[in-house]
Amino acid sequence: MKCINCGTDNNLKDRTANQGRCKQCNHPFAFEPTTMGNLKITDPMFAKILADISVKNTLYFTPKQLLYFLDSRIRKKGFQTVGFIGLYLFFNIWVTGFVGGFTSAFLPNSFLIANLVYQAGTIFYLFKNTTSSKLNNASRKASARTLQVVGLVILILGILVSLALGSFPVFTVVVILGMLSIYLGTRQLGKVGNLPQEFIVTQSYIDGWLETWQSINGKIDKVLPAPQEKIAPTSINPDVTAYSFDRLVVCDSANIAQLLIANNFHFENNCAILSINGYPQSIFETTMEMLRRNPNLQVFALHDCSPKGVSLLHRLRTSENWFLNSDVTIIDVGLLPRQILANKRGIFVQNVAALAKRSTELPLEIRQTLSKEELAWLDAGNFVELESFSPQMLIKVLRSGISGSLNLASDDSSFMLVGDGGNDIYMVESFG
Known part of the structure; x- marks a missing residue:
């Protein structure tokens, strides 16, 4: 993580050895991403978010606007179709070989069954993504489109396998799974746009991060406090x-x-x-x-x-x-x-x-x-x-x-x- 004070890159060993400070200028880090669980906030990232929401420190903003803004930035790293398809194809082979091989001693047609169960599980996972309140609309739409792609893969490869095996039951199952995946993906594309969402972070996190950041890096001039009620009228010329x-x-x-x-x-x-x-x-x-x-x-x-x-x-x-x-x-x-x-x-x-x-x-x-x-x-x-x-x-x-x-x-x-x-x-x- 780069120090926002001097630009020096500090790895985890450097930050740990210097008690959370930069090895070059001794400036404290406000965030330690390795201790934040699924949230990976870094000092440069937070500084950029503050600069972007305030348009380079020219506009005031509220703490809740910062919550929405940061939450949106985190969600942008959500589901990606291209990356998932690569993993899907890899595990398509791995699950079939490993699980099918493990169960072949006591389960007839174990390789085929393992693959079909994997396909069904993939469809279920992608469908849940399209309704997830933890993903943004872009990720939910990407999941819906991936359902369509997976459906086509199941149909093409599944039909070829069923023909090679000469099995009508296998043909029937892969057609059902493939068409179901395509149908669910197409249907969800028209529904995901305005589904309810939940925050990945909370306002209390934002308030705590702002307090820590300002104690280290100085007051953020453009963040607004809660509106103050002044009952006494102000005299006007x-x-x-x-x-x-x-x-x-x-x-x-x-x-x-x-x-x-x-x-x-x-x-x-x-x-x-x-x-x-x-x-x-x-x-x-x-x-x-x-x-x-x-x-x-x-x-x-x-x-x-x-x-x-x-x-x-x-x-x-x-x-x-x-x-x-x-x-x-x-x-x-x-x-x-x-x-x-x-x-x-x-x-x-x-x-x-x-x-x-x-x-x-x-x-x-x-x-x-x-x-x-x-x-x-x-x-x-x-x-x-x-x-x-x-x-x-x-x-x-x-x-x-x-x-x-x-x-x-x-x-x-x-x-x-x-x-x-x-x-x-x-x-x-x-x-x-």
């Missing part, structure tokens, strides 16, 4: 409060609002940023007074894809603290279930049983805005957090939403009008 904003971004969490503010999104896009619960509390009332002065105000809703998230627009339309009895234009940037279901690149979907009940209890006004497919997805307990996207991605999507809102009435617009007469409500068709 009257000359400033005389103006208003053209746009307002409302987030369903203070974490996302803080993230956007920390990255100066409000300055660069002439918009106010608030959370639905009133963050930042110290300027909330003053900001709302300023916003209500603008008859052409546009409101952009940014939220998780969850029962609470899809309720955000309803709260904005029906709360006296927001835009009850107002004709303000509201644009739902997302996340929406339709955006998740339409995404082909794979999104980190989670599943919690408690959210299924919460989804079914949503007010009728909210459920009527969602399709049957979207309701089925939410009612199953699925959800996606905004923090599963990098800061750069969130900023890009929100900027795109604001830019597109300049041409809402155009036939080429990517916004869908779902207003009910009280407000003009628009929904963005895709998220990034």
Whole structure:
């Protein structure tokens, strides 16, 4: 492992002999990959992850975003079709020869039986991979495609062997196994895209690693602390409060609002940023007074894809603290279930049983805005957090939403009008 301080390569013997320090400059290592089990985090890897998520230390990020980002990097080393096929062919011969030879003394046709059992076990293993919550979408799709390849191999080689043996029962078995493998692979390819996932690491690990890293390498300026509530109002120059904003971004969490503010999104896009619960509390009332002065105000809703998230627009339309009895234009940037279901690149979907009940209890006004497919997805307990996207991605999507809102009435617009007469409500068709 290379030292991030001087670049010297230290093997395990060097690190052990120097009590976890670099043999050249004596700089401590934050990670020892040989003691981390299946996780192999190194100092250079962690440093690169910090640089990438912050875009070379230019963007702030939350600890949970770091959790998603690091988890994604680890999963990229998941299942690979080419490597597996090589092992599959090798063990195809080895298992047949070794196990078949071992059982030949007491089991008739032992070599053939050993091979068929191996084929069945391989199909089962690959199918389990396509449903595994510990693999990313790319690995699950690779497993599904490998099922198809294995099915073809079983059919071609199996039929040739059955013909050589002149055995119709063997022919039948290999055709069943081969077609089953091809069928399962083809079926799973269309299902793996948005299956729920589980974290390989936990937030407590990330918090501990951040603490260790900063104690050794200094404070990470771009990692955000938990949002602080300041109830006491902040005094604002009257000359400033005389103006208003053209746009307002409302987030369903203070974490996302803080993230956007920390990255100066409000300055660069002439918009106010608030959370639905009133963050930042110290300027909330003053900001709302300023916003209500603008008859052409546009409101952009940014939220998780969850029962609470899809309720955000309803709260904005029906709360006296927001835009009850107002004709303000509201644009739902997302996340929406339709955006998740339409995404082909794979999104980190989670599943919690408690959210299924919460989804079914949503007010009728909210459920009527969602399709049957979207309701089925939410009612199953699925959800996606905004923090599963990098800061750069969130900023890009929100900027795109604001830019597109300049041409809402155009036939080429990517916004869908779902207003009910009280407000003009628009929904963005895709998220990034």
